[in-house]
Amino acid sequence: MATHALRNVAVLGATGSIGASALDVIARHPGRYRASVLAAGQSVDALIALCVAHRPDHAVIADEESYLRLRDGLADAGLPTQAHAGTPALDALVSGPECDTVVAAIVGAAGLSSTLAAARAGKRLLLANKESLVLAGELVTRAADASGTEIIPIDSEHNAIFQCLRSRQAQGDVSRIVLTASGGPFRGRRRDELAQVTREQAVAHPKWSMGPKISVDSATLMNKGLELIEAHHLFGVGRERLDVLVHPQSLVHSLVEFVDGSTLAQLGLPDMRTSLAVGLGWPERIASGVGGLDLLRHPRLEFEAPDTDAFPCLRLAWEAMAAGGTAPAVLNAANEVAVSAFLQGRIGFLSIPALVEDALAALPATPADSLDALLAADAQARRLTDRNLAGHLSP
Known part of the structure; x- marks a missing residue:
């Protein structure tokens, strides 16, 4: 049996659903993988509990005011784990010798800095933070190419494409890449039927277990729009070679069509541990804890075109990708503000695409020739959308 050097893995967003899946896969392979760095946003107690279970060398909380709670909690638990707080500390850890593999699963634009740090440092980057590529795709991929960083996408759709291509770049023999979408909890509903949907309905995804923000993005189809922009950067393909199909069974995760008429697809049960196992083990295959796909139990595979009238966020993402420059950053920032307001019960579901379109x-779009320009566009879009919330507040 082949022996493997121990890989030290930083799990960013460790207390979220993707972080939990990553830690589950890592724990199945003691001696081959170890969680050396765990990072979370504000959930100090949950982070300490993970440190008790996985005994990392370092733990990072994004909220700097929570540093003392984290430090003292780790000490009270009798752990040697070092406590850290803030973005600079996290960036230094993912750049340094403390890890060779980074699971980037921080939700939203907050994950950009650590993603860029890992890309610049030549780490194996398991990218689950799609917003980093939406906001700064050219900068991230350029940094990865310069440092030799391996980017392995963890979104099930992009991971499927990666497997079909056996690489991160599409070649001239690829005629079309098709991302599949479950359609979310409101598939088949007309636009006027969506006005009164609730937060609880929107986060109740029919197939995947995800956090609230990503679940709402799936319900609006913005998630698929962000994935289109991500695919554009990951695989070097333009609008003319990208497409979306709604596939409610969520068993075919994406398809790649080649110039000879062949189409390759990756199928599997809807469980993020499969993609994470691919990322950790590539080019080898390792056990993920996910069972095989019994097609006799899942005999129907249905596909339909997305309804961009009822779900205009997908159209808006297409338009932002076509505009280029800072437009995707504006799209993402406005969406984050709008989704947050919806989750707080401040605005209705249909106000999300309306606010994004207004922004x-x-x-x-202006040229996206530096990180400063992108961050400025992000901040401007957040301020504008925050002001525009006043015209959409729920009674």
Whole structure:
């Protein structure tokens, strides 16, 4: 049996659903993988509990005011784990010798800095933070190419494409890449039927177990729109070679069509541990804890075109990708503000695409030639959307 050097893994977003799946796969392979760095946003107690279970060398909390709670909690638990707080500390850890593999699963634009740090440092980057590529795709992929970083996407759709291509770049023999979408909890509903949907309905995804923000993005189809932009950067393909199909069974995770008429697809049960196992073990296959796909128990595979009238976020993402420059950053920032307001019960479901469309109209694309320019566009879109919330507040 082949022996493998121990890989030290930093799990960013450790207390979220993807972090939990990553730690589950890592724990199945003691002696081959070890969680050396765990990072979370504000959930100090949950992070300490994970440190008790996995005994990392370092733990990082994004909220700097929570540093003392984390430090004292680790000490009270009798752990040697070192406590850290803030983005600079996390960036230093993912850049340094403390890890050779990074699971980037921090939700939203907050994950960009650590993703860029890992890309610049030549780490194996298991990328679950799609917003990093939406906001700064050219910068991230350029940094990865310069440092030799392996980017292995963890979104099930992009991971499927990666497997079908056996690489991160599509070649000239690829005629079309098709991302599949479950359609979310409101598939088949007309636009006027969506006005009164609740937070609880929107986060109740029919197939995947995800956090609230990603679940709402799935319900609006913005998640698929962000994935289109991500695919554009990951695989080097333009709008003309990208497509989306709704596939409610969520068993075919994406398809790649080649110029000879062949189509390759990756199938599997809807469980993020499969993608994470691919990322950790590539090019080998390792056990993920996910069972095989019994097609006799899942005999129907259905596909349909997305309804961009009822779910205009997908159309808005297409338009932002076509506009290029800072437009995807504006799209992402406005969406984050709108989704947060919806989850707080401040606005209705249909106000999410309306606010995003307003931001894109008010802030035309400018060149995205630096991180400062992208962050400035992100901040401007957040301020504008925050002001525009007043016209959409629920009674």
